[in-house]
Amino acid sequence: MMLDKKSGYRKNFSLIVTFIVLTSILFILSLFLAFSFSKKSIEGAFVSEKVNILEQTIKPYNDFFQNKMPEVSYYNGFLDSATASKFVDTIVLNYPFVSKVTFYDSEVKNIAVKDGMNVGHLSFGPKSIYQFGKGILKDSIKLFSETDRRGFKVGDDFNGMAYKLVIFVDQLDTSKVPSQEELFTNFSVIKSNKITYLNIPRREDLKVYKQMIDKRLNTSSVYQQDMLVFQLDAYKLKILNARPLLYQNIAVKPLTYDPIDLSDEKMRTEIALPGAFSDFKLYFTSSKSYIKKEIFFYFLPIASVLLLVYGVLLLVGFLIFRNLNINRKMFKLQYDFVNNLTHEFKTPVSVIKIAGNNIKSAQSLTEKELKLYGRILDEEADKLNGLMNKLLAFTQIENKAIKLNREEVNIKDFIESTIESHTLKHPNFEITSEISGFKTFITDPVLLGSLFDNLAENAYKYSPPAQKKLHISAKLIKGVLVFRFADKGIGIPDNELNNIFKKFFRIQNQYNQNGSVGLGLAFCKELVNFMQGEITVKSKINKGTEFKIVLPYNN
Missing domain, CATH: 3.30.565.10 (Histidine kinase-like ATPase, C-terminal domain)
Incomplete structure (x- = not known):
């Protein structure tokens, strides 16, 4: 042990243990922080990811509202029951949340109508009304015509749109061109589970409508206007769960829905649906055990990296310790080598020196003594020569010098x-x-x-x-x-x-x-x-x- 202390390669086991303990504590603390981060991240995602789910779920509705529904205006009011039926068929097929469509084949003219709205000399009323959609019987398709009313009343949907048309025409500044957004807003009505849309009249037609309010025109022109009422069913929206490991269950619920089970075993969040579905919401639920799977799925890659770093640190520590240990052993071997080599040289040198001193100090030596001292000097010289030859040969062989x-x-x-x-x-x-x-x-x-x-x-x-x-x-x-x-x-x-x-x-x-x-x-x-x-x-x-x-x- 004295050699270890002098050599500078002392084994400090307490330092080794301290390094391992501190590294392990750091590793465990890192795992704890990583798990806490993963937990907060997933719980935060549970609240924030609902926006992405909503966008994906409501995407078909936005496409219907912004692109498909305005196609009604392309017909310029000349839809008939046959073309309207085909148009509705494509809508019902591509947009399952549209359950029924009521089609109003209407007219704007300068003559008063019995069914509809009369303001000044402007009259707006339906010629016929049809309903299309899944489950509509053939004998129920046509609801109203000027010759066969069947007691059917035009209703609030038509009157509400007629009122908006009259107000818009009355306030119209004919010297300006109304924007498409302004036209779309004034010729559509959005209510819960229902959208009413009137084909947008041409600018020239709007000017004529404004004249009709103030006076009777000489011509008896009739202007075709098509109005469609789309009945929507929020429960038929296709929910696209892009995070199935995060949300265990997603359902469409009324906006006022409150669950009966309010236990802490489940996580819940919700987000309101837009537009015609504003009375409904997407309701998200997941059990905490289900969320833990997602937490661990998020945590495991981080833990793997931390484990790799921990392993590398331990490996570096081990390699440093091993190198120090090897250096300590090599120093000890070299120390022993020098000591033993010194002893190997010292012994024959001492014997030679003693023999030489005896020869030098003796006044006379017998033949027997001369042979004895000669043999001693020869043997000890052979020992020195053999040792030097071994060291030289070892070095030459090791370096391939012979x-x-x-x-x-x-x-x-x-x-x-x-x-x-x-x-x-x-x-x-x-x-x-x-x-x-x-x-x-x-x-x-x-x-x-x-x-x-x-x-x-x-x-x-x-x-x-x-x-x-x-x-x-x-x-x-x-x-x-x-x-x-x-x-x-x-x-x-x-x-x-x-x-x-x-x-x-x-x-x-x-x-x-x-x-x-x-x-x-x-x-x-x-x-x-x-x-x-x-x-x-x-x-x-x-x-x-x-x-x-x-x-x-x-x-």
Whole structure:
């Protein structure tokens, strides 16, 4: 732990937990605010979207009122029962809310009429009256004629329009041209469920009508005027629900309608219908559980984005923590490497220095002492040279700075040489071998020797005193060379197997306190890769370890 504090890579778990907690709180708070926003947005839409529903629902009525109904004026008063019937048929077909049409085939003349309106010398009355629409029987189509009144009275619809006509004509300024909007307003009457429309007279006809009020004209001209009364049914309006997930039910209700059920389980809103439907309204209802579906439908994309941001923040936090952790481990490995390398250099240097001081301070040395000090100096110099050579070779191989020298190697002689070298160095080291399938192969003997020496040295170093045994096998299997180094050592924990080939990595155990810089197996890995092979390991604690090396045969 002292190392962690000095290294600057101290694990601060409280800081990690604080980051996660704060990020999670921010995420939960964001979700809460997003849900509140979604709820208010949908509840606001429940109130505001009714305008769009109204516009879509009333669109056919507006088309009928603004475009279809004025077509009556195109006939200039010369509609008869047959053409009027056809005209009404198209209206009923395209506008189902028109339930019935009453057609007044009327005349304006300078002679008084019995049925209609007489003002001054202007008279306006019907010649005949018809009714058209679904469910009208044939014998009920014609309601009135000058020769067959059947007791039918002209009624308020005709009289009301006649009165508007007379007032308009009486106040008409013939020097000016009335606007189309002014004409349309004065020649139509809009009431609840009913629209009365009189075809708009030509300007010349209006001038004659004005003269008729004041005096009797010499001519006995008769002017045709067609008037239609459209009976409307608001309940036959087709409601276009453009927001089916928002409005569970939409219905046409009387303007005075109040529901019996006023529980809080439902949301309600309404909007009045215009024009001839002004006594009605669109009534919108949705249960709160139904609205929740729309709220969640609106909320989920926002929540998904927030979750993505939350995940990214956690990932960034994890990557920062992982990098700091890796840096901490790398610093520790490098720290251990420097310490161990210093120790590896310091020990032989100290021995050399002591031997040199003894030689220098001694007045005379016997032949035995000279041989002893010479052997000590030679061995320690070999240690220094071997360590420097390993570091240099590792760097050269890692950077591909050397070339592979290909020579023919007799595998039996090569393995026996390795065994002899290590048994001389360690007399208590028992090494056996097995060779099958080949005698010689092409390889770099120096690199192969370094590989064998490192694995043999590891087998000796990490084995108990009574189990310092190594079995080396070399076989040609399916065109490749397979070397196995099986010892009876202390083994490697499963959780460390993936790390043993990393630079500067050392397993902490009683055999590895001093004298290792963590380069041996990493060097073996680089050697095998450089030789275009692969190395794997399997191990059991206190049972032993086996390294398997696969190399190309005479490649």
